Amino acid sequence: MKNFSRKQFLKTAAGAALVMATRVFSTPLHAADKFFREPPWKRKKPYWGFAVDITKCIGCGRCADACKTENEVPREAFYFRTWVERYIIRRNGEVNVDSPNGGMDPFLPPHDPETVTKSFFVPKLCGHCENSPCEQVCPVGATFKTEDGVVLVDRKYCIGCRYCIQACPYGCRYFHPVLHVADKCTLCYHRIKKGLNTACVEVCPTGARMFGDLSDPKSAITKFYETETTNVLKASMGTEPKLLYKGLDKEVR
Amino acid sequence: MFNLFKFLRLSAAEVLDGDWRYYAWMSGLALLSLAGLNAYSVQLVHGLGTTGMSDHVSWGLYIANFTFLVGMAAAAVMMVIPVYVYHDEPLHDVVIFGELLAIASIVMCILFVSVDLGRPERVWHMAPPPLGKFNWPDSMLSWDVIVLNGYLFINAYVAGYLLYMKFLRKEPLKILYIPFVLLSIVWAVSIHTVTAFLYQGLAARPFWHSSIIAPRFLASAFTAGPAFIILTLQLIRKFTAYRIADAAMLRLRNVVQVAIAINLFLFASELFKELYIPDEHAVHMQYLMFGLHGHNGLVPWIWTALAIEAVAIALLMLPASRSMKWLNLACVFAVVGVWIEKGMGFIIPAFIPNPLGEIVEYLPTLNETLICVGVWAFGFFIYTAILKAAVPILTGRLRLGGVPYTAEAGMEPGGIPKPDFGAGFRPQGARWVDPGPPGR
Structure with missing residues (x-):
């Protein structure tokens, strides 16, 4: 003890306290969590992923319709678990985006078609993010991630504070007008558990939507993830969605 | 225990009398509170669709x-710090009104959050385990539940204890309240x-995703x-009768002088950052300040707020506001200005345009x-009721062992002239009068 001055003691104590605090707080925090682990699909079986090939989408909107039918989503035009947007890029750089009734109604021909340089359809849905902000902010843990990587809402536990709706950068959540809770894409969890495809993938006539098990090295989705040139929406947010797009234009938000 | 009951x-009785x-x-x-309750029952039956909120503007x-x-x-902390840390004399006798305001404000806060819930009957899910399932420390909302309830408790305890001791005509024990007062300083900043x-x-x-928000909130x-x-x-x-x-x-x-200057400075700093090099995230500020693509629902709000805050800061900086008339005007402007700035000027523009770029404007409905x-009326009701009981305790009129002033003395203890109760309060009724020994 002879060389152990009070200053040293305080230094040591502060250091120890800092280490302990870091340990205690880093475990549950999302940001810290991701540095300590490998991708979950290397550890867990199965682990679901989704992909969209924008170059194949024809904007028929059957996915949006099938989703509403399968999941009993309210039919009004504001409630969608998946929807299709049409982007029209014009020569002067102007961008028009429309989505008539989520793509279920016909897309009308654009005005001044001679000024249009390109146009494409972008189907959207929940990305079931690895670092999902919606799960992070839910005050009661009603939003959670399943073992197989699907972000779900417990409708019986949600208190309807709508904090998760603010937290989602992709606008994928809505407030259920009858149940008064937050609602979103479940990746047709009731179907995939039985080995079926999601409803939207099932009805897609061009194969623009893809769904599968990322933990299976031979699956089509794994091949798509590994070999195609893809991108995610708003990559800078660090949410790491498991929804990859092929042919994503820079104008897509 | 009997004394507490009597207190x-x-x-x-004091609250019921006037x-x-x-x-x-x-x-x-x-x-007004009942009208609000009636409106809330409508919302409870028909859901949040009765409000002006939508999936695009989902908080209002x-x-x-x-x-x-x-x-x-x-804001109570702005009186607690001068009094308990710097031993400021003039504020010493009024610091308790700040603490009581904190109590009424927190009650209103809890009510406002409750009426915003889609499933209010499940609010107990936010209670700590094992009763609820508390997503702590991940969710900031769960932190908010802790700090707001803690702050309510601290202030209710400190103010209640001091008033009770005053009622008993005893010196409050420092060990029993000073630690809580000091805790309340940190806690106030934390909420x-x-x-x-x-x-x-x-x-x-x-x-919202800006590091300046917390300092801005404190300044405002x-x-x-x-x-x-x-x-x-x-x-x-x-x-x-309170002097x-x-x-x-x-x-x-x-305090207001300095705070409003900092508040406007921080707002200006935010404005500069957003508008000098407007990136794609600046659209919200552009919508708020100037409107976007022909939508300008918030423009009149924010400019009104800035205009009256400008008048307030001018009045506060001028010697004119040493006179109470101008000071009152400046204060009204400051309160209303900040209310607009933090509401229509801060919560709403974050949703417009929404993450997908759609512009859907927000206007509250009548029911909302x-x-x-x-x-608000209920909050004022509570605040008035607490003050109604607290003021006579502080003047020494309401206390254990009877009423201290007598007609012949005409004085409060301590040589304060007998207050003119005709102005606002009836003289002590006969119900609990026990003349006792005048003074201490």
Whole structure:
């Protein structure tokens, strides 16, 4: 003890306290969590992923319709678990985006078609993010991630504070007008558990939507993830969605 | 224990007793609260569709008022610090009104959050385990539940203890309240910081995702809170026997002076960052300040707020506001300006345009407005009731062992002239009069 001055003691104590605090707080925090682990699909079986090939989408909107039918989503035009947007890029750089009734109604021909340089359809849905902000902010843990990587809402536990709706950068959540809770894409969890495809993938006539098990090295989705040139929406947010797009234009938000 | 019961009973009797103006004021507030309750029952049956909120603007006036009131609650610290840390004389006798305002504000905060819930009957899910399932420490909302309830407890305890001791005519024991007072200083900063982090932590809403929000919240809270307390003190000394020196007002004026300057400076800093090099995230500020693609619902709001805050800061900086008339005007402007700035100027623009780029504007419905008015009226009701009981305890009129002044003495203990009760309060009724020995 002879060389152990009070200053040293305080230094040591502060250091120890800092280490302990870091340990205690880093475990549950999302940001810290991701540095300590490998991708979950290397550890867990199965682990679901989704992909969209924008170059194949024809904007028929059957996915949006099938989703509403399968999941009993309210039919009004504001409630969608998946929807299709049409982007029209014009020569002067102007961008028009429309989505008539989520793509279920016909897309009308654009005005001044001679000024249009390109146009494409972008189907959207929940990305079931690895670092999902919606799960992070839910005050009661009603939003959670399943073992197989699907972000779900417990409708019986949600208190309807709508904090998760603010937290989602992709606008994928809505407030259920009858149940008064937050609602979103479940990746047709009731179907995939039985080995079926999601409803939207099932009805897609061009194969623009893809769904599968990322933990299976031979699956089509794994091949798509590994070999195609893809991108995610708003990559800078660090949410790491498991929804990859092929042919994503820079104008897509 | 018997004394505590007596304290509560006499305070309640004091709350129920008053002149016609007091009854008119309280009845009016009760009526407005009931109108709000009625509007809330409509919302309960038909859901949040009765509000102006939508999936695009999914938080509205409720959360805006909540944010503002967290600031009002936190502002008590601007009186606690001078009194308990710097032993400021003029504020010493009025610091308790700040603490009581904090109690009423937190009650309003809790009500505003509750009316915003889609499933209010499940609010117990937010309780700590094992009762609920608490997503702590991940969710900032769960932090907010802890700090707001903690702050309510601390202030209720400190103010209640001091009033009770005053009632018993005993010196309060320092060990029993000073630690809580010091805790309340840190805690007050924490409630508004956590509330700011609630917004600041959302990367999805670039308008909120700014590191300046917490300091801005504190600056605006320390503008509106003390300004509101000045107005309260003016009313207390107009309508009750409680003597409040101009010095206390002027000390609070100093606080508001500095805080409003910092608040406007921080806002200007934010404005510069957003508009000097407008990136894609600047659209919210552009919508707020100038409108976007022909939509300009918030433009009149924010410019009104800035204009009256400018008048307020000018008045506060000029010597004119040493006179109480101008000071009151400046305070009203400061409170209203900050209320707009934190509500229509901060909560709403974050949603417009939404993450997908759609512009859907927001205007509260009548039903929603009625609920807000109801909550405010209930808050004022509570604050008035607490003050009604607290003031006679502080003047020494309401205390254990009877009424201290007598007709022949004509003086309060300590040589304070007997107050003119005709102004606001009926002289002591006969119910609990026990003349006892005059004075101490």
